[in-house]
Amino acid sequence: MRILPFLLLALLSAATTVCAEDSRAEDSRADDSRAEPSQAEDSVTSVAVAAFARLASPDADEREAAIRTLAEQGDARLVPALEGFSKGMLALRDGRPVLWASKTAIDGLGQVYPLIDALTGDPLRAADGSPSYTDALPSDALRAKPAERKAIKAVIAGLQLRDPDPGRSAILSVADRGDVESLPALREQLAQTIEGPFVPLLREAIARIELQSTQGSELIAAIDALGETRAARALPALQERRRTLDAADPANAALAVSLAFAIERIESRQAVLRSIGHVFSGLSLGSILVLMALGLSIVFGLMGVINMAHGELMMVGAYASWGVSKAFAAWMPGLFEWYLIAAIPAAFLAAALVGWLIEALVIRHLYGRPLETLLATWGISLVLVQAVRAAFGDLMSTAPPAWLTGSLAITEDFALPVNRVFILGFAAACIALVWLVVRRTRLGLLLRATTQNRQMAAALGVSTRRIDGLTFAFGAGIAGLAGLAVPLYDKINPSMGQGYIVESFMVVVTGGVGNLAGVIISALTLGLGAKFIEPWLEAVFTKVVLLGVIIAFLQWRPSGLFPAKGRLADV
Amino acid sequence: MSEAGASLVGEVPAEPIRRGDPSATIARAAAWSAVAILLVVVPTLAALGLIEPSSVNRMGRYLAYVLVALGIDLIWGYTGLLSLCQALFFCLGGYAIGMFLSTAQGGGDVRPEYHDIPQFFFYNDITALPAFWRPFTSLPVAIVAGLAVPTAVAALFGWMIFRSRVRGVYFSIITQALAWAALLAFTNHHLLMGGTNGLSNFFRPLNNDRPWIIGLYLATAVAVVAAWGFCRWLVGTRTGRVLIAVRDNESRLRFAGFQPVAYKVFIFSVAAFLAALGGLLYTPQNGVIGPSNMSIDWHITMVIWVAVGGRGRLWGAIVGALAVNFAYAAMTSDLPAVWPFVQGAMFLAVVLFFPDGLVGVWDRCAALLRDGRTTRAALAIAPLAALSVALAIEALGWWPAALQRPLPVLGIPLKYLVIVLGITAPVVAGWLQDRAVRVEAAS
Amino acid sequence: MTADRESSDVFLPGPLDLVQLEDVRVVFDGFKALDIHYFGVDRNELRVVIGPNGAGKTTLCDVISGKTKPVAGRVMFDDVDITHMKDTAIAGLGVGRKFQTPTVFDGLTVFENMELALPASRGVWRNLFARISGADRDRIDAILARVRLLGVRDVLSRSLSHGQRQWLEISMLILSGPKLLLVDEPAAGLTDHETALTAELLTELKGQHTIIVIEHDMEFVRRLASRVTVLCEGKVLADGPLDAVQEDPKVIEAYLGRGKERA
Ligand SMILES: Nc1ncnc2c1ncn2[C@@H]1O[C@H](COP(=O)(O)OP(=O)(O)O)[C@@H](O)[C@H]1O
Numbered sequence A: 001m002r003i004l005p006f007l008l009l010a011l012l013s014a015a016t017t018v019c020a021e022d023s024r025a026e027d028s029r030a031d032d033s034r035a036e037p038s039q040a041e042d043s044v045t046s047v048a049v050a051a052f053a054r055l056a057s058p059d060a061d062e063r064e065a066a067i068r069t070l071a072e073q074g075d076a077r078l079v080p081a082l083e084g085f086s087k088g089m090l091a092l093r094d095g096r097p098v099l100w101a102s103k104t105a106i107d108g109l110g111q112v113y114p115l116i117d118a119l120t121g122d123p124l125r126a127a128d129g130s131p132s133y134t135d136a137l138p139s140d141a142l143r144a145k146p147a148e149r150k151a152i153k154a155v156i157a158g159l160q161l162r163d164p165d166p167g168r169s170a171i172l173s174v175a176d177r178g179d180v181e182s183l184p185a186l187r188e189q190l191a192q193t194i195e196g197p198f199v200p201l202l203r204e205a206i207a208r209i210e211l212q213s214t215q216g217s218e219l220i221a222a223i224d225a226l227g228e229t230r231a232a233r234a235l236p237a238l239q240e241r242r243r244t245l246d247a248a249d250p251a252n253a254a255l256a257v258s259l260a261f262a263i264e265r266i267e268s269r270q271a272v273l274r275s276i277g278h279v280f281s282g283l284s285l286g287s288i289l290v291l292m293a294l295g296l297s298i299v300f301g302l303m304g305v306i307n308m309a310h311g312e313l314m315m316v317g318a319y320a321s322w323g324v325s326k327a328f329a330a331w332m333p334g335l336f337e338w339y340l341i342a343a344i345p346a347a348f349l350a351a352a353l354v355g356w357l358i359e360a361l362v363i364r365h366l367y368g369r370p371l372e373t374l375l376a377t378w379g380i381s382l383v384l385v386q387a388v389r390a391a392f393g394d395l396m397s398t399a400p401p402a403w404l405t406g407s408l409a410i411t412e413d414f415a416l417p418v419n420r421v422f423i424l425g426f427a428a429a430c431i432a433l434v435w436l437v438v439r440r441t442r443l444g445l446l447l448r449a450t451t452q453n454r455q456m457a458a459a460l461g462v463s464t465r466r467i468d469g470l471t472f473a474f475g476a477g478i479a480g481l482a483g484l485a486v487p488l489y490d491k492i493n494p495s496m497g498q499g500y501i502v503e504s505f506m507v508v509v510t511g512g513v514g515n516l517a518g519v520i521i522s523a524l525t526l527g528l529g530a531k532f533i534e535p536w537l538e539a540v541f542t543k544v545v546l547l548g549v550i551i552a553f554l555q556w557r558p559s560g561l562f563p564a565k566g567r568l569a570d571v
Numbered sequence B: 001m002s003e004a005g006a007s008l009v010g011e012v013p014a015e016p017i018r019r020g021d022p023s024a025t026i027a028r029a030a031a032w033s034a035v036a037i038l039l040v041v042v043p044t045l046a047a048l049g050l051i052e053p054s055s056v057n058r059m060g061r062y063l064a065y066v067l068v069a070l071g072i073d074l075i076w077g078y079t080g081l082l083s084l085c086q087a088l089f090f091c092l093g094g095y096a097i098g099m100f101l102s103t104a105q106g107g108g109d110v111r112p113e114y115h116d117i118p119q120f121f122f123y124n125d126i127t128a129l130p131a132f133w134r135p136f137t138s139l140p141v142a143i144v145a146g147l148a149v150p151t152a153v154a155a156l157f158g159w160m161i162f163r164s165r166v167r168g169v170y171f172s173i174i175t176q177a178l179a180w181a182a183l184l185a186f187t188n189h190h191l192l193m194g195g196t197n198g199l200s201n202f203f204r205p206l207n208n209d210r211p212w213i214i215g216l217y218l219a220t221a222v223a224v225v226a227a228w229g230f231c232r233w234l235v236g237t238r239t240g241r242v243l244i245a246v247r248d249n250e251s252r253l254r255f256a257g258f259q260p261v262a263y264k265v266f267i268f269s270v271a272a273f274l275a276a277l278g279g280l281l282y283t284p285q286n287g288v289i290g291p292s293n294m295s296i297d298w299h300i301t302m303v304i305w306v307a308v309g310g311r312g313r314l315w316g317a318i319v320g321a322l323a324v325n326f327a328y329a330a331m332t333s334d335l336p337a338v339w340p341f342v343q344g345a346m347f348l349a350v351v352l353f354f355p356d357g358l359v360g361v362w363d364r365c366a367a368l369l370r371d372g373r374t375t376r377a378a379l380a381i382a383p384l385a386a387l388s389v390a391l392a393i394e395a396l397g398w399w400p401a402a403l404q405r406p407l408p409v410l411g412i413p414l415k416y417l418v419i420v421l422g423i424t425a426p427v428v429a430g431w432l433q434d435r436a437v438r439v440e441a442a443s
Numbered sequence C: 001m002t003a004d005r006e007s008s009d010v011f012l013p014g015p016l017d018l019v020q021l022e023d024v025r026v027v028f029d030g031f032k033a034l035d036i037h038y039f040g041v042d043r044n045e046l047r048v049v050i051g052p053n054g055a056g057k058t059t060l061c062d063v064i065s066g067k068t069k070p071v072a073g074r075v076m077f078d079d080v081d082i083t084h085m086k087d088t089a090i091a092g093l094g095v096g097r098k099f100q101t102p103t104v105f106d107g108l109t110v111f112e113n114m115e116l117a118l119p120a121s122r123g124v125w126r127n128l129f130a131r132i133s134g135a136d137r138d139r140i141d142a143i144l145a146r147v148r149l150l151g152v153r154d155v156l157s158r159s160l161s162h163g164q165r166q167w168l169e170i171s172m173l174i175l176s177g178p179k180l181l182l183v184d185e186p187a188a189g190l191t192d193h194e195t196a197l198t199a200e201l202l203t204e205l206k207g208q209h210t211i212i213v214i215e216h217d218m219e220f221v222r223r224l225a226s227r228v229t230v231l232c233e234g235k236v237l238a239d240g241p242l243d244a245v246q247e248d249p250k251v252i253e254a255y256l257g258r259g260k261e262r263a
């Protein structure tokens, strides 16, 4: 029990750091999008319209000035227009630049060019409001002179780089192409950017281009820079370099050392990231198991009851959460994003109610006969599965709220799926709840007393029957909460519980019956073990191996990690 | 002080079965007629064409289940160890014979376009029989392996877990984990055992041609009778008594100098052997063996056969396996959605209200017979008799068409009404008679 | 011989003792249940161990029969160190035991219970083909007759009364003919009449068997007329004939005083 708080702390802090990261990223994005439209409409567009008009001038100086003006706007929205200008697909209509978009097939017209506003991207409308098309290229196209094309290209690259989000992909694409011509723009950009997420990206891009295009000490500097930034994207190119390098040539010695060092640095970074990923997915797999096994273990430890219907209680929780999501979608679509908040009590209470009924109607009559409870609860599970199937049909899925989809970029090259992060945090919260209930409430006190010595507790006036009922309902409720988490990453169906029950029991047995810390440790170990073995074995064989390991472990410690003590132990 | 006798001893309830007892005579007669029906009557009727081949085939398959049930009764009913992996041993036996039957040598449906080896190998990009399959092209090897491998697995696994004193529900949970691991492994097609679909495309006549069907049925029936005889002998030996002692108080047994581990390993292996024999006989009659034959619910369902029949008594296991399966067959064809409810109710009822199962009904009847209350005894046994008749008709496929017709409102075939009436009427009559007796005694 | 030892120092080891516990300590969760400097029982001696509830008497039996392992010390039986041996192996050496709460095999008849106690092979294969001999059958019947269980010979032992179960367990112990009999509270829950018979049985065995009897009932202990060891809070408090022990002020304070008041 003593390590429990630490575990909780670790889980919680991991979850909160991740969440904090997430909200920060979201904030900055929100700021950008709020600022953008007004700026674009007011100043940039009017300046751009004027600038494009000047591009029609035959005077080279005038045109150069116009291009410079456009570059100074620093707005990536100008990129399509500039590209059109460079290719000769741009013309002025009513003083505004219009773009001949790429040819598409339109019914009744054949292959035609849609005309779009070069600055907004909106289709150009005819008088009746229908989009306009043309099958001919503009005769009065604004066309960059060959000498100007290079300048335009640099401007485009610069604009793309400056834009926060499209910039990222632009830098990457430039680097992927090994575009030597963009090097000056990249260098200039780097010189201007003092700090921020683009600095390493720019450095990496420059070094990657240099890797392809330079020799001697410059090349070595580029390789060192790549090693410095731990750039995974450069790994194939570096490895290719090393493969083709003539190692016998003494002139290449320094290069070879640099290469080896850079590759080694990048690879070790990748290994670390991979392990973190495994740890994370192992923890999130384990956390579902923890939720399942906690209730099971409490009930097993307290009453010696083998609850085979525990998986079905989880299923009840999942269906309750599904029902809540449907209700929100139907009646309060505006609040749909927040249905989980209502689903948490719903799942807990639904499962707890079913659990309480099971205890009152069946289990109560079977104390001291664990094998019989096993069979009876299995019968209950059959009935529950079939009842749910009859009522709701077979396969259900519920759309998770939008904020639970996608992934969180923790660093440039590492992201975590949001739903898994949520599940981890949720599990940690549930564990904290269980711990509080067991350790800090009166119910928990009575529960522990009854677990340790039923007769004595009864003699002291504890209504052990009531404690049993409440405990069973509480354990069931936790299973219901586990059920709530499942639809966030998987479909639900009436027999979903059966896939979890065997492993949950193994967790309980390995951890030591009735021992919460043991349950948590063994569940998380199992989850982590699964994720670390999986890269070598298929998921299915991984489970086989793990079950084998557990059985072997029980050879060594038949009563689990934390065996129950005292005379009760050998009952 | 030293005189012998029971004079000082308190009142002693009588033992259930004693020689010279009318119920014992009935029991013996019933046992012999059951053997005669299984071995002589049914094959004759089938040969004469009075029973549909499909019904004979079904009886054969269910008799194969009886073998498993006998094993479960030995290990659970007698020794008190609830093993939840018997279907695994059943499947190991089944897979062994299935391997033989799906190869060319076993008459399997192999084709040149699939390199004359079982067709599923196509998915593994395998063009020649894998090395570990090759021995199974011989029938004797397949049979010996099908019996020896599961037995050895049980012995090894049993030795490992019993040695570390894994007991009670822990044993159940661990066997379930073993079953789960095996299920996952067999579902994977890299194991080269047909993956999710299992093994099929056997020699076609096995479950299509009458002579083969009757032959396999007969083989299974002989195996059941032999296994029953073996189990009877086993529980009658001193080893059989030690098994019961293990169930009753294992630690006490250790202080008497016995090694419970040895007995438990022994009985676990015997049960596995019987299950494997069942699988060996089941597979050719079923035409397919796959992971679905060892799903988690199967293991527990097999236990419930024995619970329904009455554990700790061999005929309980036999009757239970047959009764539950024929009930299943009837209900899944007539009322498929209802079956899981019936099954769930069966689990609950057997645990909560009838811990002795059908055997308990008979015991009550036997007690009444000994008291000389013949009418009451007849009423007590009548529900069991009604159920047996209904199941026998179902087994033979002899329901008259009139009873098969669904009732207008409920949509349930009429036969269920007849069965329910046949079971409840004597129960009610018996209750009424008991009341009458009590009223009489009071006045 | 016995008289010889009675006068000697109680804590002096006797080299001929069949059972010897030396510096044995048993601890449960930090609670010292047993802490014995020396406890020995001579061959063919009947030794009575008394002591208040929770004194560690049952734990003493547990240690000798291998049910509980001491944290320190050495347990010798018949010149063999059994401290770390398995319970089954110890039983194989000839230590038989009757538990405090009578434990017989409920699902077996009285006769079948006795059959399992016969000093025969304990192996699976042997027992598959074992036949009970006429002589064994007669011996079982004789013992059953002696404890008045012959009339319920073929009855399932689950339906026996408490006293009958006590006797059945004692009969099984006698039948198995161990070198040492550990008899934990044989008179618990018996009527006076039944207690008398039990005492008679044990005195009959005296002289041919080594026996350790644990008992509360002073009347019963007096009937056995044997050397008594008093245990209290896990320690040997006194040792000697009952009368001498009863004089001991320490014992009076720890046990008899309270016992007498109660009686
Ligand atoms: N397995 C055990 N775990 C914890 N405490 C035990 C165990 N066995 C015995 N004890 C404790 O050791 C003490 C001695 O018990 P016992 O030998 O049964 O006494 P008695 O003399 O009444 O037979 C008691 O306080 C008992 O509670």
Ligand SMILES: [Mg+2]
Pocket (backbone or CB within 6 Å): C057, C058, C059, C100
């Ligand atoms: Mg005691």
